[in-house]
Amino acid sequence: MTILRVILDDMLAPNPGGLPRYTAELASALIEAAPRGCTVEGFVAASPEPDYETITRRLPGLALLHKSALARRELSAAWQHGFTRLPGSGMVHAPSLFAPLSRHDRLNDGDQIAVSIHDTIAWSHPESLSPRVVSWHKAMVKRAQRYADAVVVPSHSVADQLREIADFGDRVRVIAGAPSSTLAVPVDADERAARLGLPEHYVLAIGAIEPRRGIDQLIRAMAHVHDAVPLLLVGHGVADEALASAVQDAGLDEGRVRNLGSLSDADLAVALSRASVFAYPNLEEGFGMPMLEAFAHGTPVVHSDAPALLELAADAGIVVERDGDDYPARLADGINSVLSDKALAERLHYIGTDRAKVFTWRGAADKVWQLHADL
Incomplete structure (x- = not known):
């Protein structure tokens, strides 16, 4: 059985918006589109029990939800410095830069990780973010440049902008999102x-x-x-x-x-x-x-x-x-x-x-x- 582990933390962001929708919709579609012999598991930072229930309710086909012992802030700092890996081995897909980027052996062990970079605002408009967030984004892009096997971007425009920031060679793949399935006009x-x-x-x-x-x-x-x-x-x-x-x-x-x-x-x-x-x-x-x-x-x-x-x-x-x-x-x-x-x-x-x-x-x-x- 081939397992794809998806980082689901961004589903639990306190502010509704593009990234929580993107994470939930993509994870749901990955479960639905899983090839024969493949399954999807999730990983999330330590969270209140209702948050775990939200994930399992939103993603009914999720095979397993791995729960970190670290809360989001601590896990973010750990991953920024290369500490703390996911349980098990194999494929990891991160819908953002919140990812366990560290040295791994893709050819011999089959470990691989793909991360998503949705924009380059930390460089073009840093005033839109807090200094801590800007610093974190820049540090994680550097880690992605060293350790990511692939980088997913939502548009060719971001791909072009990213080339001015870091050399990812041929590892960049453009995969756009789609309209949210939850934004349907209700009967009332x-x-x-x-x-x-x-x-x-x-x-x-x-x-x-x-x-x-x-x-x-x-x-x-x-x-x-x-x-x-x-x-x-x-x-x-x-x-x-x-x-x-x-x-x-x-x-x-x-x-x-x-x-x-x-x-x-x-x-x-x-x-x-x-x-x-x-x-x-x-x-x-x-x-x-x-x-x-x-x-x-x-x-x-x-x-x-x-x-x-x-x-x-x-x-x-x-x-x-x-x-x-x-x-x-x-x-x-x-x-x-x-x-x-x-x-x-x-x-x-x-x-x-x-x-x-x-x-x-x-x-x-x-x-x-x-x-x-x-x-």
């Missing part, structure tokens, strides 16, 4: 929309107010959006104080921008599906999972020309050039073009849903299994 969508206070027309965006995400620029753009259409923000870390300051600086009326905070998957699906426009103004991105989710719901998308987003969208959205002081005005033009043209909005609806269908978790899992077979 109308009731949820009423509870959330969703207006008939609105622009939706996801992300905190920080420079690389461009949300502050989007808020300024709303001053030029027709018919006083409001902007609704979703996401953990959208601070009310920062939001109020950004709205005031943009000269917007109170209530023109509203913070929905963190939403359940069902509520997020409703908000995505009913938005007139989904705006993704990010100045730097490794893949663009929220944008792909909007495509999957048929919501017209206006996005920046960040290389990874151009790669993901492939002309399925309205592209806005990032460079220059008039970025907010260009964002407003893109949003207004959708709001004022029903034929354009309808065309983007169909193009977006078709584009989203290109990405599947089964396809991603098949590529991961093939990657480990190639090793």
